[in-house]
Amino acid sequence: MTLIKKIIAAVDFSDHGEIVLRRAVALTQSSQAELHVLHVLPDLPYEGATQSDEIVTWMNQWEEEATEKLNQKILEVVNNQVEVNSEVRVGVPFRETLHYANQIDADLILIGSEGKSGISSLLLGKTAESVARNFWRPVWIERVEGPSSIQEILVPVDLSQLAHETVEEAIQWAKFFKFKLHLLHVMQMPYLPSYSLVSAERFDKSLRNIGKEHFQNFIEKLNLDGVDYEIHFREGDPVSEVMRFINEKKISLMALGSRGQTDLSPKLLGSVALDLLRHAPASILLLRPKSLDLSWLRESFNS
Numbered sequence: 001m002t003l004i005k006k007i008i009a010a011v012d013f014s015d016h017g018e019i020v021l022r023r024a025v026a027l028t029q030s031s032q033a034e035l036h037v038l039h040v041l042p043d044l045p046y047e048g049a050t051q052s053d054e055i056v057t058w059m060n061q062w063e064e065e066a067t068e069k070l071n072q073k074i075l076e077v078v079n080n081q082v083e084v085n086s087e088v089r090v091g092v093p094f095r096e097t098l099h100y101a102n103q104i105d106a107d108l109i110l111i112g113s114e115g116k117s118g119i120s121s122l123l124l125g126k127t128a129e130s131v132a133r134n135f136w137r138p139v140w141i142e143r144v145e146g147p148s149s150i151q152e153i154l155v156p157v158d159l160s161q162l163a164h165e166t167v168e169e170a171i172q173w174a175k176f177f178k179f180k181l182h183l184l185h186v187m188q189m190p191y192l193p194s195y196s197l198v199s200a201e202r203f204d205k206s207l208r209n210i211g212k213e214h215f216q217n218f219i220e221k222l223n224l225d226g227v228d229y230e231i232h233f234r235e236g237d238p239v240s241e242v243m244r245f246i247n248e249k250k251i252s253l254m255a256l257g258s259r260g261q262t263d264l265s266p267k268l269l270g271s272v273a274l275d276l277l278r279h280a281p282a283s284i285l286l287l288r289p290k291s292l293d294l295s296w297l298r299e300s301f302n303s
Helices: 015-031 053-077 093-104 126-134 161-177 200-220 238-249 271-279 295-299
Strands: 006-010 034-041 084-090 108-112 139-142 152-156 180-187 229-235 253-257 283-287
Touching: 006 015, 006 093, 015 034, 015 053, 015 108, 015 139, 015 161, 034 053, 034 093, 053 084, 084 093, 093 108, 093 126, 108 126, 126 139, 152 161, 152 238, 161 180, 161 253, 161 283, 180 200, 180 238, 200 229, 229 238, 238 271, 253 271, 271 283
Parallel strands: 006 034, 006 108, 034 084, 108 139, 152 180, 152 253, 180 229, 253 283
Antiparallel strands: 139 283
16 A cells, blocks of 8 residues: 655754654655655745846845755755655745645645744744645644654544544554554533532433443444554543643644645634644644545645
8 A cells, every 4th residue: 555655845944844854754764755855935025026137136046045055954864865856946835835746746745833832823833834724635744842753643533524534544544654543532521510400420420421432433433453553532621631641642643634725724623623733742644534525725726
């Protein structure tokens, strides 16, 4: 089975860009894919309003210097571990990244976030969030804090159809890269007023049993043959419990599902998934369910 054929590592020249590049090399070695390293220079101010010789000279020089710097960084980090195709482009970073992905038919974009100190687009970084919103295939958002070797992947599940499709995708990743798979369902117990005629203890026990039964039914519908996996059931606030699980188990990669361009809005992705996407202390693998036709999204980035 070939899961990934072409990987784009979208990098800058920061320390974080080097971390993204190292992760891309590791994934390329594991998958025997093609690695494409992309750096995008933003347009100079007023560049579109004039074509003076001075502006053209600046742009050419800037692009040449960036190309030299990128090739030097690749030489330092990659050092003949894998074959690399390098590319420097000028424009809006997320748009140029997606145009290039469309051009080479990339299967995965690997990009960095700003880590815990970043905010909104803040907490992902403007380019990372825009790529995550608009790419029609998986996006890997690498956190600064991530370890060099990833061995486990966490998938929070809410028992929805989207969650089922996300887990099925994550299973393929777990098999392909030999990750241990953690499936976590967090049940948020409703508040029962003190004046209720129903016994709180009995009420909680009944709901807990129903939740565990539904989770077990969800698991039984999955094809987990050949996968090293564990299932986990917790109660409480979903975001807090997922965060706690990540820290307890030292999880370095979490998979989340998304249907399309608008799914990263709080309304359509849901506040839980959006909070995890922006705040979780783990790298994020954003997966697209195969049942959804995202060709319209890809067409919007045709060159």
